[in-house]
Amino acid sequence: MTAPSWKLAGEAKRQSILDAIPPKWRIQDPIPPAADLRDVTGAYIQQFLTPHEVEITETDAMGIVEQTTSGKWKALEVTEAFCHRAALAHQFVSCLHEVFFDAAIEDAKRQDAYFAEHQRPIGPLHGLPVSLKDQFHVKGVETTMGYVGWIGTFQGKKDDPRKGVFESELVRELRNLGAVLYCKTSVPATLMSGETVNNIITYTTNPKNRLLSCGGSSGGEGALIALKGSPGGFGTDIGGSIRIPAVFNGLYGIRPSAGRMPYEGAANSMDGQNTILSVIGPLGTTARSLKLLFKAVLSQQPWYHDPLVVELPWRDEIEQETRALIEQSTAGSPKLAFAVMRHDGIVQPHPPIARALSLVEQTLRDLGHQIIDWTPPSPVIAGDLANRAFHLDGGADKRQQFELSGEDAPAQIIIEDSPSQRTASEIAALNVEKREFQKLYMEYWNKTVEQTGTGRPVDGLISPCAPHAAVLPYKYRYVGYSSLVNLLDYTSVVFPVTHADQTVDVLPPGAEFLSSLDRTVQGDYDAAAYDGAPAGLQLIGRRFQEEKMLTLAEHIGEQVKLRV
Amino acid sequence: MTAPSWKLAGEAKRQSILDAIPPKWRIQDPIPPAADLRDVTGAYIQQFLTPHEVEITETDAMGIVEQTTSGKWKALEVTEAFCHRAALAHQFVSCLHEVFFDAAIEDAKRQDAYFAEHQRPIGPLHGLPVSLKDQFHVKGVETTMGYVGWIGTFQGKKDDPRKGVFESELVRELRNLGAVLYCKTSVPATLMSGETVNNIITYTTNPKNRLLSCGGSSGGEGALIALKGSPGGFGTDIGGSIRIPAVFNGLYGIRPSAGRMPYEGAANSMDGQNTILSVIGPLGTTARSLKLLFKAVLSQQPWYHDPLVVELPWRDEIEQETRALIEQSTAGSPKLAFAVMRHDGIVQPHPPIARALSLVEQTLRDLGHQIIDWTPPSPVIAGDLANRAFHLDGGADKRQQFELSGEDAPAQIIIEDSPSQRTASEIAALNVEKREFQKLYMEYWNKTVEQTGTGRPVDGLISPCAPHAAVLPYKYRYVGYSSLVNLLDYTSVVFPVTHADQTVDVLPPGAEFLSSLDRTVQGDYDAAAYDGAPAGLQLIGRRFQEEKMLTLAEHIGEQVKLRV
Structure with a gap:
């Protein structure tokens, strides 16, 4: 056949x-299998x-x-x-x-x-x-x-x-x-x-x-x-x-x-x-x-040249203001405030990510920045809204592209097939629900002004981007940490923090699970296999805050690097 | 009954x-009928x-x-x-x-x-x-x-x-x-x-x-x-x-x-x-x-406070730049350039609006500004796209609201009933068509830099907002002049120019029509009935150009007023 x-x-x-x-650039000798040589960066390349x-x-x-x-x-x-x-x-x-x-x-x-x-x-x-x-x-x-x-x-x-x-x-x-x-x-x-x-x-x-x-x-x-x-x-x-x-x-x-x-x-x-x-x-x-x-x-x-781009040049003044706040922030008088989302109530991060969160939180505290609590509007609703947005056409576009060649759909695509498409009224209702959730989140963010001591709401939210460091193949099960940002249309910068380390990143015994999905995701953790995987986090800011978030991410990334 | x-x-x-x-504020005596007293502004009130x-x-x-x-x-x-x-x-x-x-x-x-x-x-x-x-x-x-x-x-x-x-x-x-x-x-x-x-x-x-x-x-x-x-x-x-x-x-x-x-x-x-x-x-x-x-x-x-609002404060500098251009513009060295859309190829404006267009064009020329030709991407396509956008739900929302009380739908609603709604794929395809049209219009606008002599593309487009001055009841038949702006998401400021005047605003004999709709709309014109109706125009600018368009509309409106 x-x-x-x-x-x-x-x-x-x-x-x-x-x-x-x-x-001249083809490699002649066989490359060692991954089991023998995990890391091909650095000296190997x-x-x-x-x-x-x-x-x-x-x-x-x-x-x-x-x-x-x-x-x-x-x-x-x-x-x-x-x-x-x-x-x-x-x-x-x-x-x-x-x-x-x-x-x-x-x-x-x-x-x-x-x-x-x-x-x-x-x-x-x-x-x-x-x-x-x-x-x-x-x-x-x-x-x-x-x-x-x-x-x-x-x-x-x-x-x-x-x-x-x-x-x-x-x-x-x-x-x-x-x-x-x-x-x-x-x-x-x-x-x-x-x-x-x-x-x-x-x-x-x-x-x-x-x-x-x-x-x-x-x-x-x-x-x-x-x-x-x-x-x-x-x-x-x-x-x-x-x-x-x-x-x-x-x-x-x-x-x-x-x-x-x-x-x-x-x-x-x-x-x-x-x-x-x-x-x-x-x-x-x-x-x-x-x-x-x-x-x-x-x-x-x-x-x-793009009908969907907003006339918003790079704003140097925001970058400068942010730098000034960074320089002026001290333990006695914090000028910047951050929230840390240790988990979203649905899926807990694996040990390397949990450790990365602690590392960043401690770094921010050491730098004199304020850390506040974070109990935002429901991530369950956010996840559901995003998932529904991704499924409006019931997989029609996906099927159309695969049918061009007749190819099998590769694994791990998050779009499931559905026999029907959403109608205009259903899509409009979802858009309203989404906007209402965005409004709720926005007002939650505004209200943090009462906790920060800076006179402004929180400057950024430190959160996992995924529940795990670089994932084992076919084990990516939960995108809620990242899709939240898309739903809100916020600015998010991810930055490197540390690497999975099997000597310290172990699941605590007798851990409790937030959900059955959480149990599965925690069950996927394999300290030996993950060893060496990059473990980074995201810094989430409000809509169109790219200048501020890039400036803050640079600051946090550099400071974390000094401490890891 | x-x-x-x-x-x-x-x-x-x-x-x-x-x-x-x-x-104390109720009027006791009967108000004269409209046929006897058209204008209730000014001295009457x-x-x-x-x-x-x-x-x-x-x-x-x-x-x-x-x-x-x-x-x-x-x-x-x-x-x-x-x-x-x-x-x-x-x-x-x-x-x-x-x-x-x-x-x-x-x-x-x-x-x-x-x-x-x-x-x-x-x-x-x-x-x-x-x-x-x-x-x-x-x-x-x-x-x-x-x-x-x-x-x-x-x-x-x-x-x-x-x-x-x-x-x-x-x-x-x-x-x-x-x-x-x-x-x-x-x-x-x-x-x-x-x-x-x-x-x-x-x-x-x-x-x-x-x-x-x-x-x-x-x-x-x-x-x-x-x-x-x-x-x-x-x-x-x-x-x-x-x-x-x-x-x-x-x-x-x-x-x-x-x-x-x-x-x-x-x-x-x-x-x-x-x-x-x-x-x-x-x-x-x-x-x-x-x-x-x-x-x-x-x-x-x-x-x-609104998830859909862009972080774009009022930009004083754009207002100032625009004022400077206004002041520096002279016949020998125009600093501002406008296009005039005398008609859109589908429906011609009635005589009062055509006269308003001429008045504004002459005013702009007198002020030393450049006037360029305007042959934009198809208004037929634009009108069709907008109409389809308005009809995505096939009238479902309209019917739902009327059914609450069982009331009859009033006349002149532009949403027609349809037995079916558009699906997610159909809406997505329309969104792509719309974006492609916006891109086409945008590049047409960009290309006018070759005609203006100012070093910039055209600063604004003078256009009818409706084919007629304030319309006779139940005769509003064509919204293409205004809906074009919504489709493009451009900024438009309307401004007053003149009033319909039955002594000068007469349909030219033997006029040719652009379409059967044009014939109907021209047939609706009644110089005597329209007499005294305000006849204004719109100044259309690019997306998010509110500061510039308000400044230009003020300038044009004031200058036209001096000349009318």
């Missing part, structure tokens, strides 16, 4: 990605690189543009170094959907020529390689979004005139800014999953511990950046899809409010569903890299 | 509105008022707060004057749904006491009476929104605990600002109509020409402010409902982009439909009054 044609098509595409890697390639690729995005915009590093050397490292990363963990190094190298050469002629950079991202989740259209490159049925098409349409020529708005802006585009990263088919699995690349694993998932849906971004095969890239988030892979890979990532970053012209799942909008945001190794990318995109005035 | 109970309930409510007017009442009520909102916030006028005298004049207005044109003068007078006394004690105003709207469309909840006052079935309920629910006690967010903010609330104004049942007709007040006529409609759906606002029974008030707009009554009554009105003004806690039709959102905006006799109200509401930081 031969394999079905969709399987062959997926395999052929998988092979074509490998084939796009130049032979460095052995394949020259010292100068290591120097370049281990510099963060901000550090790189300091070199490239001043002419100290050439766009070409930086681009080649990242292409090489990305090629290695893909061979370790299957994190790429598209490889277009040749085009990148041509772009880099043009940039160097521009710099040589004008003695100035093209823009603030001159010569910076930027990776993109496989939702963004780049000319000459396919977008499959993990669907076999999208191979050789434009978003599943064979004869669409945009095929091969169209570019997403973000891509246009990144080019204006001087960024170099060189690869697109893996996603789970449908994008509605906390892991990255599809019938093309199969499964993207976690480079810090290959027994684990890289997260999803911007999973390839997370894995690639963790391996420093990219200094920063853009993902999307409708229920946690930027933040989950960022925390699973020890990175920073921001889920901005809807209307801040330009989604125009990107492929999407359930496009047009506007109860909870998917949003774009950057992932990177440092908070300042996220800020660099975010601010650079806003400098392009995306509100003149 | 007795009348059906809904008819009796509507009549009883109608009578209760009249009964709430103090006997003044005869019932004292000179000081006339002085107060003929001062615009900005002028009033100059007096009240400096203590020159007492809140009480201002409030009593407007209550009196509003009472007269209602007796002329049936423009009120709720009258609560006693509460207003108590509030005004408290404000005067506050001023006496603290020697400062409560806020920037201290002592300013503000009228509200009957969608806003005020404690102790009903909201019927023109539905008989809502009498004695909270939004149709008999036992809702919010009944009689709940206040909309805008109301809370207006109270904080020092405004005095004293009446709520008439609307068409469903709000989806360009005229104001329901089974409670029956029909609100136009005070400048009572043969005509006051417009809708914020029709009572338009009529009341035209009679100077209010210095300014708030309406809502999903297809033209602020702008239509504003132009029909010779007023200014702004339809801001969604997310600028707080809709939280207001009653609505088809609440939760979020393809095209209804928005709130002020109406008034001057552009500076609109600015006063708009800026005052933003000073309350509504983004902390």
Whole structure:
């Protein structure tokens, strides 16, 4: 019996990605199995690189543009170094959907020529390689979004005139800014999953511990950046899809409010569903890299090119005010106040995440910031509302894409099939329920002014992003911690805190469970398997508070790092 | 045969509105019929008022707060004057749904006491009476929104605990600002109509020409402010409902982009439909009054109290930049550029509106501004998209409200009945089509930079708001000029230009028609009946350009006034 044609098509595409890697960068010797070598970051990947390639690729995005915009590093050397490292990363963990190094190298050469002629950079991202989740259209490159049925098409349409020529708005802006585009990263088919699995690349694993998932849906971004095969890239988030892979890979990532970053012209799942909008945001190794990318995109005035973007430039004054509050905060006179959500009443975090929460809380206290109680409106209602928003079409979009090729649906997609769709009246009623919940949460937040002692409501909420560190494959069971933020349309920045450590992260004996789901999730914990997994948290702020949250996350991340 | 109970309930409510007017303000002698006395503004209404009442009520909102916030006028005298004049207005044109003068007078006394004690105003709207469309909840006052079935309920629910006690967010903010609330104004049942007709007040006529409609759906606002029974008030707009009554009554009105003004806690039709959102905006006799109200509401930081409001304070710098451009613009070196939409290719404006367009175009040319051609993306597509958005639920919400009492649907509601609702997939597809149209329009706007000579795309688009001056009853047939703005989510300010004049506004002989609808609309024109009707236009700007559009509309309105 031969394999079905969709399987062959997926395999052929998988092979074509490998084939796009130049032979000089192909790894000849077999890579040790994950059981023997969990962590392929650091020394393992460095052995394949020259010292100068290591120097370049281990510099963060901000550090790189300091070199490239001043002419100290050439766009070409930086681009080649990242292409090489990305090629290695893909061979370790299957994190790429598209490889277009040749085009990148041509772009880099043009940039160097521009710099040589004008003695100035093209823009603030001159010569910076930027990776993109496989939702963004780049000319000459396919977008499959993990669907076999999208191979050789434009978003599943064979004869669409945009095929091969169209570019997403973000891509246009990144080019204006001087960024170099060189690869697109893996996603789970449908994008509605906390892991990255599809019938093309199969499964993207976690480079810090290959027994684990890289997260999803911007999973390839997370894995690639963790391996420093990219200094920063853009993902999307409708229920946690930027933040989950960022925390699973020890990175920073921001889920901005809807209307801040330009989604125009990107492929999407359930496009047009506007109860909870998917949003774009950057992932990177440092908070300042996220800020660099975010601010650079806003400098392009995306509100003149994307009908859903709000005219809201980067607000330096908010960044400065936040820095001033950080500097002035002391134990005797706290100027910043945070709440800590130790659990949401539904699922408790695993020991590594619980420890990360304690670490951050103690750090905040040590810095003189105020910590207040947090008993918010019901997370059960929030979870139910988000889940209903994701299921409005009863899985119709998902089925349509899978039917293009006849492929089997990969595991771990959170959208269940339903025989009927929601009607206009039902959707309107859900939108009202959602708005009422947002109002309730907003007023709860306002009311914290009575507890903070700063004269303002709480400045941020520290919360798990997922109940676990980077998850064991097929064990992602609860997205409530991340989807809460999407439901509220708040700003959330995830930041690295620590790593799972089997010597200290043990389940307390005789633990009580919050729910049967909690019992299952706690039962999934395996201290030995999780050992070494990145354990990060999210800092949640109010709507459109990106400047403040990036500034605070940088502060907290740096201070935690000093103490871990 | 007795009348059906809904008819009796509507009549009883109608009578209760009249009964709430103090006997001293009831008009004893019969009011002449409209055929004998079209215009009840100006001298006619003044005869019932004292000179000081006339002085107060003929001062615009900005002028009033100059007096009240400096203590020159007492809140009480201002409030009593407007209550009196509003009472007269209602007796002329049936423009009120709720009258609560006693509460207003108590509030005004408290404000005067506050001023006496603290020697400062409560806020920037201290002592300013503000009228509200009957969608806003005020404690102790009903909201019927023109539905008989809502009498004695909270939004149709008999036992809702919010009944009689709940206040909309805008109301809370207006109270904080020092405004005095004293009446709520008439609307068409469903709000989806360009005229104001329901089974409670029956029909609100136009005070400048009572043969005509006051417009809708914020029709009572338009009529009341035209009679100077209010210095300014708030309406809502999903297809033209602020702008239509504003132009029909010779007023200014702004339809801001969604997310600028707080809709939280207001009653609505088809609440939760979020393809095209209804928005709130002020109406008034001057552009500076609109600015006063708009800026005052933003000073309350509504983004902390309404989940759908964007954190976008009033931007003084945009206002200043716009003023500078106005001052620097000269024929030799235009600094501002406008486009003029003489018609949209579907329905031509009647002669008074065509003349208004010419007047404004000539004024702009005289001022040295650039005028460019305008051949935008298809208004047919725009009209179809908006119409489909309004019909997503197939009329289900409308029917549900009418069924509460069994009342007959009043005429002129633009929502037709359909046996089925749209599904989630169909709504998502419409949202995508809409976004693609918005993108097309946006890029068309961007491209005008090639024509303007100012270095920027066109600053504003002058367009009809309706094909006619204040319309003859039951002749409102085409909302495409206003609904285009809602579809695009652009900012539009309407402003008064001139009045229909039967001596000059005649249909040209042998006119050609753009469509069969155009033929019908042109056939409706009756120069004699329309004589004296206000003929205004709209100035359309890009999304979130409220500061710029209010500044430009003030400039254009003032300059046109000098020339008419």
